[in-house]
Amino acid sequence: MLTIDNLVKTFEADKKTRSQAKSAKANGEALEQTRVFAVDDVSFEVQQGEMFTLLGPSGCGKTTTLRSIAGLEKPDSGRISVGDRVMFHAGDGTSTVNMPANERGLGMVFQSYAIWPHMSVFDNVGFPLQVRKRSQRPGKAEIAERVNRVLEVMELGHLATRQATKLSGGQQQRLALARAIVTQPPLLLLDEPLSNLDAKLRESLRFELKRLQRELGITSIYVTHDQVEALALSSHIAVMRQGKVVQLGKPREIYTNPRSRFVAEFIGTSNFINGRVAGHDGDCVTVDTTEGRLRVRSAVALPVGSEAIVSIRPEAVEISLTGSGGTEPNEWTGEVVNRAFLGDSVDHVVKVGKAEVRNRSNPNVSIEPGTTVYLRMNPDQLSLVPVD
Structure with missing residues (x-):
């Protein structure tokens, strides 16, 4: 299109x-x-x-x-x-x-609403149709029908005769949208x-x-x-x-699956663990890091020996007081150094070697700083990005 x-x-x-x-x-x-x-x-x-x-x-x-x-x-x-x-x-x-x-x-809607303060809601929406060239301008009845239909869709129909400046911020934004779409x-x-x-x-x-x-x-x-x-x-x-x-x-x-560290950092929050590609097993990549070995299921084709960054979203990190005894992949041991209650979740910061890994859990999980914990990271939920 x-x-x-x-x-x-x-x-x-x-x-x-x-x-x-x-x-x-x-x-x-x-x-x-x-x-x-x-x-x-x-x-x-x-x-x-x-x-x-x-x-x-x-x-x-x-x-x-x-x-x-x-x-x-x-x-x-x-x-x-x-x-x-x-x-x-x-x-x-x-x-x-x-x-x-x-x-x-x-149609265009700007950051500022750019509505006409001297006009009513109805006239603001109808104005783009009224100023068209005569050959393209709908008749008065059609203009009224189209404006009323758009105002109803925007839930502004009951405010049609009100001055535009007497609307709330949200209503003014919907008015700006209505004016943009009335021209279809x-x-x-x-x-x-x-x-x-x-x-x-x-x-x-x-x-x-x-x-x-x-x-x-x-x-x-x-x-x-x-x-x-x-x-x-x-x-x-x-x-x-x-x-x-x-x-x-x-x-x-x-x-x-961010393709670069910039994208992973800009969209959401990530833990970044530097390492080196140690091997491939199908689409599963083994990465050696100073904190331990990680397995990552990734479509990114990086040769063995190349530097790489493993991007780990906080919600992809499972935190537990008990370990699996080495039966689970990507299990690290660390110590909680900080926690924060965010309302709908709790963030823990866990020190693993020289790295600090952030975990995001549901609000029922809250572990005191100083506690030894086990972190498990599902290979399917990790991303491999090249070093920029």
Whole structure:
């Protein structure tokens, strides 16, 4: 439905970067750098009806990618198409196609609600239809019918005549969504739409947004730096770093099988144990570490003798006061050095040799610091990532 091919967007480097590059050039160390990559050769496809998330830290290029799709930024090169409509194309020697933002027909919800304070809820939602070209503008009856239908879906129908500024934060966010979808866009772009809300409201609207997206079947691109949001909402996630997509996949796949330490650290919490690949037995890899031997079931093909990192999620670590007597794989002995009650779970920090391993258990398990414990880690729940 949406196809992005080899998208590149650069910006003028700041004064400090240009000065450093110029100094390096004078010393014969490097050429002068006048531009920096915000988006560096990004490609992906989004299928009809998907909620596709661009996830990453600030400055990774996710918002620039979204703005390029919307037509608010002009890329240096690449291709953007929605269905059979090419919205941008440049960089292969042909003439550039750059469809204006107002002709792309895409819906967009910004981080700020950007609602019109002097208008009622009904007029805010109807405005995008009323300002269309005369040849494309629906009649008054159709506008009213579409606005009322969207307001009911958003559970704002009883507030149609209220001034937009007299709504709560959550209601204003739903109003911004209603205004974006009333035009029935082929693609909905969402730029961190829940970031201005408090934690509890953000969580409730997260599920509401997922319900609406599924019911309406709108293909959506969602930008966020919140890993929980991305995992809860997405059909697929593209994790971005320094302008590049470093991993793309379904939420569970990215969480359980990160391909790099960056992805494992950014999405959730992990224990990282450094080691060296000692052998292979089918898809099971043996890794020798200073704390002991680990068996990891992994599709990552690292040769024997190569350095590797075993990523262990805290919830994949089972903690017990009794050992198996060596019958269980990946069983380590350690001492609890810290614990924290988190409401729905208890975290234990266990010292094993020179390493500290974090375990996450249900709230009924709480072991005092200083206690000797046994840690067991299922090979199927561990991930092997190469050393960056």
